[in-house]
Each structure stands twice: as C-alpha cells, then as structure tokens.
Amino acid sequence: MSNPWLAVPLAEYEQHMSSVEVRQLEVLSDLFAEAIGRCRPSSIAVLGIAGGNGLDRIDTCISERIVGFDLNPQYLETVRQRYSYLPGLELYCVDLSAQGLELEPVQLVHAAVIFEHAGVDCCLENAIEMVAPGGHLSVVLQLPSESGQKAVTSRFSSIESLGPHFSMISPEWLCKSLAGRGFRLNHQTSCALPAGKGFWAGIFSAPESR
Numbered sequence: 001m002s003n004p005w006l007a008v009p010l011a012e013y014e015q016h017m018s019s020v021e022v023r024q025l026e027v028l029s030d031l032f033a034e035a036i037g038r039c040r041p042s043s044i045a046v047l048g049i050a051g052g053n054g055l056d057r058i059d060t061c062i063s064e065r066i067v068g069f070d071l072n073p074q075y076l077e078t079v080r081q082r083y084s085y086l087p088g089l090e091l092y093c094v095d096l097s098a099q100g101l102e103l104e105p106v107q108l109v110h111a112a113v114i115f116e117h118a119g120v121d122c123c124l125e126n127a128i129e130m131v132a133p134g135g136h137l138s139v140v141l142q143l144p145s146e147s148g149q150k151a152v153t154s155r156f157s158s159i160e161s162l163g164p165h166f167s168m169i170s171p172e173w174l175c176k177s178l179a180g181r182g183f184r185l186n187h188q189t190s191c192a193l194p195a196g197k198g199f200w201a202g203i204f205s206a207p208e209s210r
C-alpha cells in the first residue's frame with residue numbers, strides 16, 4: 001500500500017498547518033529555531049523535512065551542513081528550490097520507517113512530528129544513529145487534545161487520509177527509551193495549540209561514545 005503522504009500536495013499540507021484552527025507551522029518553526037539556538041550545531045539533519053519549515057532560521061555561519069529526509073520527492077524538490085542558497089544542503093528521499101541511513105552523523109538531529117507518522121522502530125533508530133557522539137537530538141511530539149478531538153482533522157481530504165496512520169507517542173515513553181540508549185534530557189517545553197492540542201519538545205544530548 002502506498003504511503004498516504006505521497007498523495008498530500010505540499011500546498012494543502014502547508015495551508016492546513018498554517019490555518020488559524022491548526023497554527024502548527026509557525027510553532028514548529030519556532031521550536032526548530034529554539035533547538036538550533038540552544039545547540040549551535042555545525043551540522044543538522046531534519047527528519048520529515050516537508051517543505052523546509054524553519055530552514056530560514058539557520059545561521060549558515062554556524063551550520064554548514066544541512067541534511068533533509070522525506071519520503072515525498074516533490075516536497076524535497078520544493079525544498080531544493082526554496083533553499084538553494086543554503087550551502088551544504090543534502091536532501092534524501094527515503095522511507096524512514098523502513099530504510100536504514102548510512103550517512104555521516106550530524107551534531108543536531110531534529111525530529112518534529114515524524115515519529116507519529118513513521119513509527120518508533122526503524123525511524124527512531126535512524127534518528128539515534130544520525131546523532132554524532134556528544135551531539136543532540138531534538139524531538140517534537142504532538143500531545144493529545146484535551147477535548148478528545150481527533151489528532152488529524154482538516155477540510156482537505158488528503159490530510160484527513162493521514163488520520164488512520166497517525167499514532168500519538170508519549171513524551172514519558174520517549175524519554176525512557178532514549179535514557180536506555182544513554183541520551184540525557186537537557187531541556188523540555190510544552191506549548192498550547194488551537195482546539196486544546198499541544199506540542200511537547202525535548203532536547204537530548206547523546207553519549208560521548210556508543
């Protein structure tokens with residue numbers, strides 16, 4: 001079965017995410033900016049890069065290598081066009097839930113609302129393996145709605161079709177799993193979103209050696 005993300009036009013995804021009822025695009029960009037501001041990484045990987053939300057916040061004097069992954073080749077083509085000015089931009093079309101990555105690790109891996117879609121087996125392993133020793137892993141998870149509203153609701157049918165493939169991940173579970181791999185939680189924050197939803201964001205430091 002083909003992945004439902006392949007049937008979501010980027011314009012519909014971005015309109016949905018920036019609509020007043022959702023307002024997630026801007027918050028995700030701010031959380032990415034916070035992660036890069038705190039970690040000041042020389043290299044960054046973004047898992048599930050979509051249209052490159054937040055890449056404009058990168059200081060290219062600090063971050064010289066930017067690696068993006070997504071399974072939708074059209075999204076990657078848009079990122080390539082939008083951010084052609086970024087030196088050291090590498091884009092890979094890959095299904096993070098099924099394929100391992102064999103790439104030079106980076107100082108900061110940013111994984112925002114990707115584990116809910118790609119699962120926590122192969123995708124979490126990819127995230128961990130992409131972090132260089134002593135580097136950082138930044139994760140953003142969607143929190144359940146206080147009103148019990150569905151995690152994915154939209155006027156776009158392409159976005160609605162993602163719903164059955166979306167699974168909430170608990171921050172407690174993630175912290176425990178990463179602690180078992182030697183990752184230490186340095187900073188965490190939560191932010192409210194419309195319709196009683198929210199994001200949890202955590203920045204972990206990786207062990208100096210594995």
Ligand SMILES: C[S@@+](CC[C@H](N)C(=O)[O-])C[C@H]1O[C@@H](n2cnc3c(N)ncnc32)[C@H](O)[C@@H]1O
Binds near residue numbers: 029048
């Ligand atoms: C909710 S968006 C991520 C939001 C984005 N990180 C941000 O901060 O704005 C999820 C992205 O992950 C991608 N994606 C979903 N499942 C994937 C998979 N198995 N492998 C790679 N990318 C995947 C989708 O195509 C989409 O671009």
